[in-house]
Amino acid sequence: QLQLQESGPRLLKPSETLSLACNVPADSVDNPHYYWGWIRLPPGKGLEWSGNLYSNGGAYYNPSLQSRVTMSVDKSKNQLFLTLTSVTAADTAIYYCARGPITSLGVVMPFDSWGQGALVTVSS
Amino acid sequence: EIVLTQSPGTLSLSPGERATLSCRASQSLRNSYLAWYQQKRGQAPRLLIFGASSRATGIPDRFSGSGSGTDFTLTISSLEPEDFAVYYCQQYGYSPVTFGGGTVVETK
Numbered sequence: 571q572l573q574l575q576e577s578g579p580r581l582l583k584p585s586e587t588l589s590l591a592c593n594v595p596a597d598s599v600d601n602p603h604y605y606w607g608w609i610r611l612p613p614g615k616g617l618e619w620s621g622n623l624y625s626n627g628g629a630y631y632n633p634s635l636q637s638r639v640t641m642s643v644d645k646s647k648n649q650l651f652l653t654l655t656s657v658t659a660a661d662t663a664i665y666y667c668a669r670g671p672i673t674s675l676g677v678v679m680p681f682d683s684w685g686q687g688a689l690v691t692v693s694s
Numbered sequence: 695e696i697v698l699t700q701s702p703g704t705l706s707l708s709p710g711e712r713a714t715l716s717c718r719a720s721q722s723l724r725n726s727y728l729a730w731y732q733q734k735r736g737q738a739p740r741l742l743i744f745g746a747s748s749r750a751t752g753i754p755d756r757f758s759g760s761g762s763g764t765d766f767t768l769t770i771s772s773l774e775p776e777d778f779a780v781y782y783c784q785q786y787g788y789s790p791v792t793f794g795g796g797t798v799v800e801t802k
Binding site for chain 1: 695729731733737738739740741744750751782784786789790791792793794795796
């Protein structure tokens with residue numbers, strides 16, 4: 571089972587910037603057979619996709635977060651990052667990093683490995 | 695954006711019973727790019743089904759998926775105690791990726 575682990579500050583004030591890291595297996599962040607994503611689970615609600623990041627550097631974000639969200643990687647540290655600016659209470663959620671496979675035909679498949687999640691609370 | 699509507703919101707059943715969960719898409723999903731996940735309290739989601747009907751690695755055969763176009767179904771043929779959880783459908787054929795609101799399968 572792939573081990574993914576989210577880390578970062580868990581309590582933020584409104585207008586601050588959320589920054590989370592996800593430790594991934596060595597030499598996997600730039601593997602073209604996989605892509606990476608962030609998904610969140612707000613309290614009492616369903617899962618919400620935040621964005622995907624591909625080995626070629628391409629990124630796709632949820633339009634609802636488009637202007638505030640950035641995903642990036644640090645290959646030297648085998649880490650994936652999520653940055654979300656100007657947070658509000660509505661951004662309170664468990665944030666998951668996840669990995670999904672890409673087939674030999676280039677089909678992007680659903681996430682098959684997930685981290686345990688990091689609860690981030692936004693409160694004044 | 696494709697909206698996925700799951701029904702019912704809550705399903706109250708006993709172990710051994712059959713569970714039928716529905717997921718309806720606001721538009722037809724190309725190539726049936728529809729997945730189902732199970733999430734237990736305090737745990738990460740687990741992929742059950744992809745491509746509407748293919749079981750993910752290690753998933754018991756009591757879980758089955760069916761459907762195409764806009765209507766999809768997850769069936770659990772005989773509920774085991776560990777199957778009581780929240781189930782989400784997800785479409786991954788169009789951006790943005792979207793999830794349904796979830797169905798809670800609870801013990802009756």
